[in-house]
Each structure stands twice: as C-alpha cells, then as structure tokens.
Amino acid sequence: MPSTDMPPTEMNGNPPPRESADQHLDGNAAGGVLGAIFPFEMTMAMATCSGCGTTNPLGAVMAYIYGMGTILRCPTCDTVLIRIAHIRGRYYLDLRGMQLLQFSEETPSA
Ligand SMILES: [Zn+2]
Numbered sequence: 695m696p697s698t699d700m701p702p703t704e705m706n707g708n709p710p711p712r713e714s715a716d717q718h719l720d721g722n723a724a725g726g727v728l729g730a731i732f733p734f735e736m737t738m739a740m741a742t743c744s745g746c747g748t749t750n751p752l753g754a755v756m757a758y759i760y761g762m763g764t765i766l767r768c769p770t771c772d773t774v775l776i777r778i779a780h781i782r783g784r785y786y787l788d789l790r791g792m793q794l795l796q797f798s799e800e801t802p803s804a
Pocket of ligand 1: 743770
C-alpha cells in the first residue's frame with residue numbers, strides 16, 4: 695500500500711497553534727464549558743474523528759484552553775474535533791472534525 699496519501703491534518707486548513715501547545719490539557723479540562731452547553735456528562739461522550747476514524751471519549755482527547763475558546767483535538771491525528779468559543783454571552787460550536795458524537799442520556803452533567 696503506497697504511503698503517499700495526504701495526512702488528514704493537511705486537509706484541515708487550520709494550522710495548529712504550535713506556539714501554544716504548552717497549554718495542552720486533557721479533555722476533562724473542557725468538561726466545564728461542555729457542561730455549560732450540554733445537559734449530559736460530555737467527558738464521557740464518544741467522539742469519532744473525521745480525520746482518522748478513531749473514537750475516543752472526550753475526556754481523553756487533547757484540549758487547548760484559550761481566553762474565550764476551547765479546542766479539542768484528536769490524540770491520534772491532531773484533527774480539531776470541537777471548537778468552542780464563548781463570546782459576549784453566545785456560544786459558537788464548530789463540530790466539523792467529528793464524524794459522530796455519541797453520549798448517553800444516563801449520564802447527566804453534574
Ligand atoms: Zn483523528
């Protein structure tokens with residue numbers, strides 16, 4: 695099998711902010727903002743990456759927390775799974791990086 699396939703991150707169009715990589719946390723750090731949006735425990739939610747097809751619990755992906763935004767990345771291929779911005783009382787969610795997000799109604803957020 696030829697290894698000439700373009701890596702999924704090359705198609706993402708959003709260069710990763712490498713300079714800020716030292717702010718890398720795990721997905722549990724994003725539990726607060728996710729809990730403000732979804733009525734379920736989202737660190738237990740399973741996200742399927744659109745870049746590589748891997749499914750990870752959101753609590754185990756890589757999280758980057760910025761002043762007004764949160765970015766969750768696939769730990770396997772670095773694709774941005776979820777982008778959350780909270781600006782002037784309004785949430786902006788970019789979920790393009792996920793093929794699928796599944797969570798259980800049995801796990802309400804705390
Ligand atoms: Zn991936």
